[in-house]
Amino acid sequence: MFDRFLPYSRQLIDKEDIEKVSSVLKDDFLTQGPRISLFEKKFANYVGAKFAVACATGTAALHLACQALKLKPGDQLLTSPITFVASANCAQFIGADTYFADIDLKNYCISPKSLEKILKKRKIDVVVVVHMSGHPANLTEIYKLKKRYNFKIIEDSCHALGGIYKKKKIGSCFYSEISTFSFHPVKPITTGEGGMITTNDKKIYENLLKFRTHGIHNIKKNFLNKKLAFDKSGKVNQWYYEMTDLGFNYRITDIQSALGINQLKKINQFIKLRRKIAKIYNKGFAKNKLITIPQESTDVKHAYHLYTILIDFKKLGKSRNEVMQKLKDNNIGTQVLYIPVHLQPYYSKKYGxxxxxxxxxxxxxxKCLSIPIFPGLKKKEIYQVINKVNQIISIK
Ligand SMILES: Cc1ncc(COP(=O)(O)O)c(C=O)c1O
Structure with missing residues (x-):
């Protein structure tokens, strides 16, 4: 029995993280200060994108991404049913419609074959590609379809910071217009709540900045209301700003950004630890005929935000609820990620x-069940999880 409860994922905060956050509290700027742009610069540099925009949450990042791509009411957004509802909801916020394509059972991400079947019948404007669990989706195949059927791509990379697809870091936007991230405590790095958006397109970048702050901008050359913007000598009025679109307050704070900057320093180490745990789990469950372990394609680096096993509950003769409860009784937290979004009452009612x-x-x-994986998981705990899981998921 463990002396602590092990959730399916959690943050790892050290002394330095605490010091960095505390120091902001003594500074002039708690928000709208220099740490936000520093966090953005470091993030863009890490993933290899030209621009990064930090924001309030991963959900805000997806909403901003749709706004910046000018998704309109009646437009069609498609995503995977195996994701958090936010990947689908971002279309709904705008009055666009949400559709789905099936997944590939090799990586639990959107299946290019299923996507193509839909594209042959339906006009899709934006595809939200989810790198499920941290395993990059099949971006080359999806990119080929993008060229043929003319849609935009938002990568929902909330699980995949630190992941690599064909030598390109997730977030580099090599195959997409935009990539979005979340910094919720279960995610690869945390800022409490928080999000980030990356892009290589300057226009999209400017739109993202604008929509993040109420639809307001202060880019002199873009001012429309010249009379209000400039004085008689043609100098820009110091107080002037312009609202050209309906935006939001989706800002992140300097307090959060200070934590983000320090967490980002450790991302490679965090991913290394996650991958090490996955390797030990893979070995530990290899002989269990009732368990399917996650796969990693040869051309990717899995970020292992989640370690999800598939369990043959029929053969086992126990329900998932029973298995979860037994594991919980042993201080092992698990989660079902995710309930297919198309079966959520909101979507089944609205679209049938x-x-x-x-x-x-x-x-x-x-069949899915996600078991604990996070950087602070101790070696002893990893082996205890393996033993308990194998004990509970076995036919006596
Ligand atoms: C795939 C995916 N997309 C989007 C989100 C939304 O992120 P946030 O919780 O930061 O709003 C999450 C978080 O749970 C997620 O897992």
Whole structure:
């Protein structure tokens, strides 16, 4: 029995993180200060993108991404049913429609084959590609479809900071217009709540900045209301700003950014630790015939935000609820990530989605269980998890 409860994921905060956050509290700027742009610069540099915009949450990042791409009411956004609801909801915030393509059971990400089937029948404006669990989706195949069917790509990279696809870091936007991240405490790095958006397109970047702050900008050359903007000598009025679109307050604070900067320094170490745990788990479950372990394609680096096993509950003769409870009784937290989004009442009522619409997603959902993986997990705990899981998931 563990002397602490192990959640499926959690943050790792050290003394330096605490010092960096505390020092902001003594400074002039708690928000709208220099740490935000420093965090953005360091982040863009790490993932290899030209621009980064920090914001309030991963959900805000997705909403801003749709706004910056000028998604309109009635436009069509498609994503994977196996994701957090936010990847689908971002279209709804705007009045656009949400559709889904099935997943590939090799990596639990969107299946290019299923996507193409839909593209042949339906006009899709934006595809939100989710790098599920931290395993990069098949970006080259999806990119080929983008060229053929003319849609934009938002990578929902909330699980995949530190992941690599064909030598390019996730977030580099090599195959997409935009990539979005979350810094919720379960994610690869944390700022409490927080998000980041990366892009290589200057226009998109300017739009993101504008929508993050109420639709306001202060780019002199873009001012429309010349009379208000400039004095008689043609100098710009110091107080002047212009609201050209309906935006939001989706800002991150300097307090959060200070934590983000310090967490980002440790991302490679965090991913190394996550990958090490995954390797030990893979070995530990290899002989268990009731468990399917996650796969990693040869051309990617899995960031292992989640370690999700598929369990044959039928053969086991126990329900997932029973298994979760037994593990919980042993201080092992697990989670089901995710309930297929098309089966959420909001979506099934609005669009008529039903059981059987996305068979692979539903098959995955029937079997998945995410077990603890996070950088602070001790070696002894990893082996204890393996022993308990193998003990509970076995036919006596
Ligand atoms: C795939 C995915 N997209 C988006 C989000 C939303 O991020 P946040 O919780 O920071 O709003 C999450 C977080 O749970 C997520 O896992």
């Amino acid at each position: 989605f039903k059981h059987g619409d996305y068979p692979y997603a539903e098959k995955y959902y029937g």
